[in-house]
Amino acid sequence: MAQITKSYEPRDVEKKWYAAWQQAGCFAGHAKPADVGKPAYSIVIPPPNVTGVLTMGHVLNNTLQDILIRRARLEGCEAMWLPGTDHAGIATQTVVERELRKEKKTRHHLGREKFLEKVWSWRDDKGGIILKQLQALGASADWDRTQFTMDPHYSKAVLTVFADLFAKGHIYRGKRMVNWCPVSLTALSDEEVIMKPTKGILYQIRYELVHQPGQYIEVKTTRPETIPGDVAIAVHPDDPRYTALIGQSVWRPLNRTQIPIIADTAVDKDFGSGALKITPAHDKVDFEVGQRHKLLPIDVLEPDGTLNALAGQELAGLDRFAGRKKAAELLKELGALVKEEPYENNVGYSERADVPIEPRLTWQWWLKYPRIEEAKAAVRDGHIKFYPERWSKVYLHWLENIQDWCISRQLWWGHRIPVWYAKGLDKEKLTEADLRDPTKVHVSLAGPADPENWVQEDDVLDTWASSWLWPFATMGWPDKAAMDKAGFDYFYPTATLVTGPDIIFFWVARMIMAGLEFIRPGEPLERRIPFKNVYFTGIIRDQQGRKMSKSLGNSPDPLDLIEKYGADGLRFGIVSIAPQGQDIRFQEDRIESGKGFCNKLWNAARFRQMSGDMADNSSLGTILGRLEPAKFDADDHGVLDRLLATVREVDRCFTEFEFSAAAQAIYTFFWNDFCDWYVEVSKAKVQDASGKANSLALQDLVLRETLLQLHPFVPFITEELWHLLGYGTEGSFLMRDGSVEGTSQLVDAFGALGVLVDLKASAANRMLQLSASKYRADKAAAGLAGVRLATVHYEVNAAYAAYFTPQTAPNYARIFETTSFQAGTIPDAINSVTGVATFYMQRPAGDTAAEKARLTKELEAITKHIAGTEARLSNEAFVSKAPPAVLDGARKQLADQRAKKVEIERLLAALG
């Protein structure tokens, strides 16, 4: 057996085991026939962008997935974690276009085909780095299944869905207002628009009445550059200020012409003057007003946000922001600008390009979502459970107010829409009837048989219109043979989705609808949903509470952290600071304490190895067989009791998705109960031949169970120790062949051996721990901290006489910082009154003042507590209404307090 080194060095251990696991195929999730009866547990990764690099958010998210998958494996499930990346339309195209720009080229110089070749070669070269980084973190994903949303079979799924939804009438083409990104030059869905309060200027502008020269109507606008696009002034029909003017005309001050005054209820009477300029091409509400009044929009903007000829000579060619200034100047010269004031309003920004979007009237493809009602029911009725539960409200609210999804993007990188138009067809005049006429519009995967007569749609699909199929397109859908090979029937629906609440609409809701629509039609809802649980992580923030981002540079590089603290340290640290559903302020010292815990674990194993020869650890049975229940003392019962409680707690945490609580429970048990107490008392016991074997066997048991419980959190060090301590045989792996026992299994195994955890002994053990604490505190207060006393005298409390005897006392000498114990009192001693006994320490000098002061302080405190308890117990209302258990507790407490008070008074009296 290899010697365990003094401190844990993660680097080589991590490399060694990851390679070994991979080589042995430990990550593979195999489909099993139904009659094998092995439960399936599957997770699909939220596919990171193929351009992505590992962030702290990924670390948290993927560590949690790995924890779930590894735990499922240890619980005997066939675990399958499916990895992959997303082609990320805009993001990836932007990256490659940026490279082109360095060569002073645009994608148009290359043409569509050449450009796409370039993107593919970028992807082959540099894409998907993040998957390699996840391996450094220890992710046990089934890499042989790695998916990409532009893989041929995946594309087939995407296009199949398009054709199917088109045939069902869910997809249509329409000229409507969209969110246009003037930088990416594409339409965006509502979800890709971020509303931000933005400072600007509110311009007050007057329009002269045509028939009453010198009389004006005033309007307020933040966008004077769109005035040439005005087609009317609207007022509220019930606004008495304007009733007489409805139907008249005003002069539009820029690109001067007459426009009508119309009445529409959409106008807010209380905003500004109560009159509104109507610019249907550049505002959603105005567009609707224009439609109601049959007013033709005037589009004064180019797609890239510059003003065009319709904006008039002075403005044409200017960028929209420059145009705004210029328009204000022109209005000022014309005397039309009444006032300018600073103003803050909400402006929609493009999520990717971070510039204000333009509402723009364009032809786009739209999707009417399928299965909206079922999607609500799936979550409302608990077929899909959200953790934390409150996100289901957000989800349901979105579904209640759902809008059609703009699924077309004016990009090249993506799934090109499988629609062909008959040559010569004017796309600008396409009607709904044309769309459904196969002689005019062809929709299919294969394309038309006579391609020379058709022109394919230029647009590609929104990236999310491919990722919403992720839970099944990654498992071969719609190809039956591929699905069988992937084990679709076995692994779908997946068990748990781990993701951030920021993509609840983008992704989670849409996946649910897609699953319901396309999988196992006709079968019950719970067979069609894509996952049974959704765990929403918090967002990792920096110390100031800001979101971590590349542009702020406030995110540590996870690979640096792995280098510094080990992957296990990073994993344990990040999990322990991530309570369910709350945002997390990142603190590097927590990662450091994760590393510290690994080192503690390491050294406990090291100490075990140094304490005595290793015996047969090859199975739970062999370890149990080495226990000698007849020799169990309070420490043994105590540590077993707490081990069982910890296993139970971790079990509970996994069913409730409380990962940080699980980590905390194991940490506390192992460090405080096992290392700080059990191992310390063992140091005496292993010196004694009669107690040695039992004590070491118990250590072996605790270490084994701890490694099993801990493995999902810190996979590398646990695998290493599993082998170093002889739990695993050559060629086997903790991660694959280990099996975690639940509390009841352990209790049964103990029972079979006649081992019953004695709760009374365990309680006595806990009391002795508290007594030791109290004793050491008293000792330190007397100025004796760290001083090893030759003999400590004691008078044991009758209730604990069986647990603190002349025979057992020497086991605690180390903890009590003494060489030996002796029953009885000594004169002129420092006294410590504890639960188990009163301990007497030889005072070095004769000064009793400090001792008196300490005891007096203690007496005051206990007197106060007694008064409090007595007051409660003499309260008639409390006695009559409180439950008996609470009442008994209070009475017992009072008795203990009084006994203690008597003892302290006795000691004080003895001091004189």
Add this chain to the structure above:
RNA sequence: GGACUCAUAGCUCAGUUGGUUAGAGCACCUGCUUCACACGCAGGGGGUCACUGGUUCGAGUCCAGUUGAGUCCA
């Protein structure tokens, strides 16, 4: 404007149907190189549980309101 979340020790956070004297990690102070671990051991200081009311025998916990921070949707 609507919905949701949060406010507890210097910092980051636990605190599960209301029940002894409110906990942890880090930081700080003191002591200890004791046959695993100084990435350690032991001890200590530090909190009006944001505020105001209410319900209750009893409130950090439940209810209402106020203030502040944040998120999402309009």
